Amino acid sequence: MNLPDTFHLIGGDALKTGTGGSLEHVNPATGESSTLELAGADEVDAAVAAAREAFGVWSGLAPMARRYLLQQLARRINESAADLSALSTYESGMPVVYAAQMAAVGPAEWFDYYAGWADKLNGEVIGAWDFNYTVPEPYGVVAAIVPFNGPVWEIGMKAAPALAAGNTVVIKPPELAPYSSILFGRLCLEAGIPPGVVNVVLSGPDGTGALVSHPDVDKISFTGSAGTARKILAAAAANLTPVVLELGGKSGVLICDDADVDSAVGAVAQFAIAQNAGQICTSPNRVLAQLGVYDEVVEKLAAVAGGFVVGDPLSESTQVGPVISVASADRIVGMVGEGVSAGTARVVTGGSRLDGPGAFVAPTVLADVATDSRLAGEEIFGPVATVSRVADDDEAVAVANGVDAGLAAYVFSRDISRCHTLAKRLRSGSVSINGLGNHMIYSPFGGKGASGYGREGGRAGIEEFLSVKSVSAQL
Incomplete structure (x- = not known):
């Protein structure tokens, strides 16, 4: 198995170094270690800028074109199942009997499912004294922060609906399990997703703080601990950035x-x-x-x-x-x-x-x-x-x-x-x-209370990444 030797994808560029210091990743099954370079505020700013520039191109594509490209991405994920599974086992210790489903088959299903939504995002005509209709629009740049216990699966939960809705994304992989997310970024380019539509920046707390407080990030989707969520909410509050939170449970x-x-x-x-x-x-x-x-x-x-x-x-x-x-x-x-x-x-x-x-x-x-x-x-x-x-x-x-x-x-x-x-x-x-x-996938998933708010999966999952505009015309 070959570990990725570049750790960030910004626009169409794969970068090995960053200004956020280094990280020693430890294989939890063997204790074997490997070193990665973390992104800092500079790389985060560049990734957000790339996503902002690509937003006009991606949101301007015909919905059928977005559907086709996301279906191609689902195919590439399935074709890369062996590599994604191996990286998942290396980075998190997930047994191979589960790794293919969590790292490839399941994520591919997320992208295939939401690809089908890309050309079905209709508004409605509201019966009133004037001519009133609604238009669902993408937010813009979405920051997707994923956890260690199934990073590519979680990317599917967040990035698939965000992209289908016309948004661009900046993915922040987990430090404890970074490699499969890095490979995912490469697969996006191989599938024909335009550069800058999907960006990956592996960062620590400083880089993540720069991402969630960035004024050009239009929405944040986070899965992780309640403690980290509070920090994200505090940072997002400065720009009133809306946040989706999935914070674990006690079922x-x-x-x-x-x-x-x-x-x-x-x-x-x-x-x-x-x-x-x-x-x-x-x-x-x-x-x-x-x-x-x-x-x-x-x-x-x-x-x-x-x-x-x-x-x-x-x-x-x-x-x-x-x-x-x-x-x-x-x-x-x-x-x-x-x-x-x-x-x-x-x-x-x-x-x-x-x-x-x-x-x-x-x-x-x-x-x-x-x-x-x-x-x-x-x-x-x-x-x-x-x-x-x-x-x-x-x-x-x-x-x-x-x-x-x-x-x-x-x-x-x-x-x-x-x-x-x-x-x-x-x-x-x-x-x-x-x-x-x-x-997952077909039905809305999310929590109450300390488990967060917002939904992933089904129609509700893509609606999280759409802002509804109301248009009214006097007749």
């Missing part, structure tokens, strides 16, 4: 006493523990099991989790890879130890770092987790599932809604009427019934 999983426990446990184990080592914002890792099934849930969840294959993410047999960094692994294990010491959790399986190089955490199931504890209220972002007792539906809803975050929730019950009633009561941007649901 409650309601397993009712009439649920298919095997189905519920399988979904939790796969999505909350195995896939991406639990580093998923919608991870169903906060299990609220009713008394009639509690012991069965704990026993079966621990059995599945304890049987997962943990190890080399390049092996086809590996189900759980490392978390993103040693610091993250230490934080996760520290949270578990804190809960056990305080008597607010009991380790059923896992709960510790694994020997050897890399940032590996054993698949972990915690039982008897106090619903008011840190483990139950704070996003762990690792291969850890917590299980708490709840007496009935009312307590389950109260506990599920008792955290600041409100991104996703899950309900398992054989009574479909009960499921829909619970879904209505849950304070969450999405609710999945008897499965993992579809949080």
